[in-house]
Amino acid sequence: MNHPDLPPIRDPQLKLEALTHRSYCNEHPGTPSYDRLEFLGDAVLGFVVGRILFERYPHFTEAELTRLRSQLVNQNQLAYLARFLDIAPEIRLSQSLAREDGQSSPSILSDVFESLLGAALLDGGLPAVENFIAELFVPILEQWEKSQDGRSPKPVPTMDVKSMLQQWSLAKTKQLPEYELIDASGPPHAREFTFTVKVTGKIHGQGSGPSKQIATKQAALEALKGLGLLQ
């Protein structure tokens, strides 16, 4: 996927409001916080993702649609998307919260992701917001669909760490991450595998575990932490 930009918010005051945490307002009385815009953004996000899922999965039950949506719009997923869009440096916090690295809080990142959607809705209307949401969420769904083996009757999507790293790598470098087995030791009943993961040839993480799957996941996890995409 291409790295989607934030939807353009032409009104600078509106964009600033969407990026302003209430702690900043305590230090700057009269400044509006992002909370109202977050309410609006949450509403439009739930609707747009719901409509995408309804149309994309005509054979899913209501329960499956509900579960799928809750996994797509939960705090961790939205915080991940906010990191992916590099929103954090623009968030306005109180001085003390900024010192505590409040910009990295999943709760604040997820809130700001929604408040920016609310501001974009006011600024540019629903179609622009729908396109933006689809650009972000359809690739996640495509990856999830590929991961299905067609046997499990109740698919449960997760944005796992390897998918997250792949999405980041494709967006930033247009190349896939490469996992390399660098060690396999121990007796057959207690093997230990070690993998590195490279992006454009550079090692970003290393992980070990009793299966190749676990070891590569550990490597991806370390890479994401090193990139600041996970805590």
Next chain:
Amino acid sequence: MNHPDLPPIRDPQLKLEALTHRSYCNEHPGTPSYDRLEFLGDAVLGFVVGRILFERYPHFTEAELTRLRSQLVNQNQLAYLARFLDIAPEIRLSQSLAREDGQSSPSILSDVFESLLGAALLDGGLPAVENFIAELFVPILEQWEKSQDGRSPKPVPTMDVKSMLQQWSLAKTKQLPEYELIDASGPPHAREFTFTVKVTGKIHGQGSGPSKQIATKQAALEALKGLGLLQ
């Protein structure tokens, strides 16, 4: 307010799906139930009501907007609107559930209200659904605004029984209900008031209580029950 019709759903299959409870599908295998459409309708309702509140109450906090919306789109309110729109006779249920008067269940009425919104969205697009939702909910908000005394800092709307009867009466007859004091008895510290309520001159209910407010509410409650608008 004028009595809003259901939004027109031109596709008869879609409308039938929106009116079909899953118990009916057990008896008629292969028939789709309203559940998926309810998912879609719930999503569009939350968004549209959220946007109405956001625009109508620019000074409300996120918490106030959230609470107001939850009081507008809860099961009782939606079931009331479904009764108001006279949806119940069209709902398709299993024979046993129909015998148990399942059409009157607030849960089923509220579900069908949402599934019809979902079908209308698919059939006619968002603007038609937005108009329909605004026609229903803005009068409720207008009544609620009038009931505020401007002193309570955190307004809490309720669709009380007198407002419900007034909305029904205006829609059906274009006249307001009339409350008439027919008796006041008892000593000053234990008065008992009795009121009747008339719509176009016909008595629809009677109620008694220790204050005029309680007695008129009781009368409205009896009228709504007699009209089948409340259980």
